[in-house]
Amino acid sequence: MEDTTILWLFLLGKIVLFFSVVFGAVAPIMIWVERRVAGLVQDRYGPNRVGPFGLLQSLADGIKLILKEPLIPQGVRKPYYLLAPILAVVPAALSFAVIPFGPPTTLGGMFETPQRLQIANLNVGLIFVMTVTSLSVYGVALAGWASNNKFSVMGALRASAQMISYELAAGLAIVSIIMLSGSVDLMRIVESQAGLWHIFPGFLAFLVFLPAIYAETNRTPFDLPEAEAELVVGYHTEYSGIKFGLFFLSEYSIMTTVSAIAVLLFFGGWNLLPGLNWADIGIDIQNSMIGTLIAVSWFAAKVAFFLFLFVWVRWTLPRFRYDQLMGLGWKTLLPIAIFNILIIAGFMVFA
Amino acid sequence: MQIFDYSGVLILLILGVLTGVGAILASEILGSRRYYPRKDSPYECGIPSEGADNTRFSVKFYLVAVSFILFDIETIFLVPWAIEFQNYLQSGEGIFIFFIGGLFLFVLTLGLIYEWRKGLLDWNQ
Amino acid sequence: MMEFAFYLVAGLMLLSAGLVAFRPKPIESALWLILHFFLTSTLYVFIGADFVAVVQLLVYAGAIVVLITFVILLLNLNPQEISGGESIRWTSTVLFLCSLGAVLFCLHISTPSLLEKMPAPGSSFGSIEAFSRTMIQNYSWSFEVAGFLLLLALIGVGLLAYRRPSTRDHSNIENKSEAA
């Protein structure tokens, strides 16, 4: 049994690491990548002045947003108006509580028993993530309603209708993954993919899951709620300065979480390749510090690919029309997800 | 070990709230202030706001929300089923568990077909 | 320490329940209800029912209150459409509470074993695996019936709320629709 003080320190270390990496590094770098890629796609430079390659642009923007005048437009419902950005950030912060970012490890012999690289080892793992992402509807709905602006209310209604519709499809896709691995513990789901990644039996589920996470994070091609041309950025029209910045931050950190979930569920987490494990090439990811670091970086690289995919898709695909969007969610993805569960169940029983 | 795991969640919750409140407070303290009334008007593309502010919206949105919660609960019901699935497979009662889940999914599909036929899923009128 | 946490959560639950029941505006009630469900979920964690705790948040806070918030957003009511002569009839309220309290008190003095600390549950109690086993083994037909109930609710709502858009019906909320 380990010393309790060390375990507490380890827990705090994981929290500080995760929190600062996601909020302090991934989100700002993603914003920078987003703008650079936009520049690349549109044959212009993008931000390249602040720091090397413009890397410090997000930092400069953050300082600017804090220093801006805290405007509260007349006619807003003030307490709710101030509450909404906070309600948007909290689920974003909570959502990475159960994400494991590496294999169980002894950190090169620091611990006697392997410790999980995960903030909270909840029995309900995956369902906790589903719960927290479903709570992010409130920030959006409340922001729109509190702004008391026609564009905002429309944007909020559209956003929440869209988020909940696609949450359903994502949920049913997740059910089929639970069937395949027999657990909702993300660590066990990754372990069950040591031989075969779930993307192969669960290809249909992935086809449903990918658009669903794009729609849940309100990203192009499903960014109807923010459609600048029609709704002047929708639910956060009336938000400026750091209050807008908080919505932005939560959007990017939820993007990170769902990318990590996609990797954990379908692409084997930190497993090397389908059919090839770390042990096969002589790397001990459990007991050696270097091995653990390699596994964590491999996982991070997979997540980074998914994050890049988000950006790539945004600057490639046009926006859907609203009826097409709801049609896709309810008439295409939902039946496919139901059908997929039946197929996988039938295959497991009869084959 | 339960206390460890949930205190991790609690600390994250507190950190999240602190980030939100702290950022807004910092902006209140550090932000510059140059006030004039135009700044505070609601933004509707520069023209003064027109029309009643309590516009009402299509009941379609309500139907989406209802379908969501009903299907969401069905999803939650499917999770225990999915977890038990492999246990039943191994004990040779795969047909039983398949039948249970299949019937449930059939009822769920009936609901979806009903909505579809009734036109609740059409948004392009 | 944990005892204190329990009393804190229980006290906050009662406070938030009071705010839910008696704040004048429905939107305030709904927001306090979210807090109330959060606290309830914490209570479930305290008694070791982890799966129930997360389902509480997922279904109540993540779905049912979303629906209520949606309706509040949709109707966008102004105060005179909501309020309507709410008078607290104190005598009947107090009588009601007293009679309920008397029932509970009688129960407690008749069975003192209720006041003992609960024994520690089995190690798997509250886990999703134990829950699944019980549900599929013992309640598989109830599971199907629940699915059927949800279907009936869906049909009921379809019949009640949805009217096909008609040209004559200009007085209802559909004609101000945004997306349709």
Place this chain on the structure above:
Amino acid sequence: MVDVSIAQLLFVSFAIFSIGAGGFLIRKNAISLLICLELMLNAVNIAFVSFSRLHNNESGTVLYFFVITVAACETAVGLAIVLNLFRLKKNIRIQEANALRG
């Protein structure tokens, strides 16, 4: 896990149920009534889960599941009725829904 007695949990459940019931009797707008109903059902759920813990038997938590199913159906249908009430009366005051009074 916290060491508590079933009486403490039942008291919390009872108190919330009474608050919900009181709100249900006093409030006059339809949405608040539904919210109070949720509060009452939630109180009942606390009792179910507590007894489940007391007897170390998962049946109580399964019952909790069926209660939330009923709660969701009740809210969905109830709010549909509220929407219809609003269409008819242009408000959601419950005392104006008196068309069926004899």
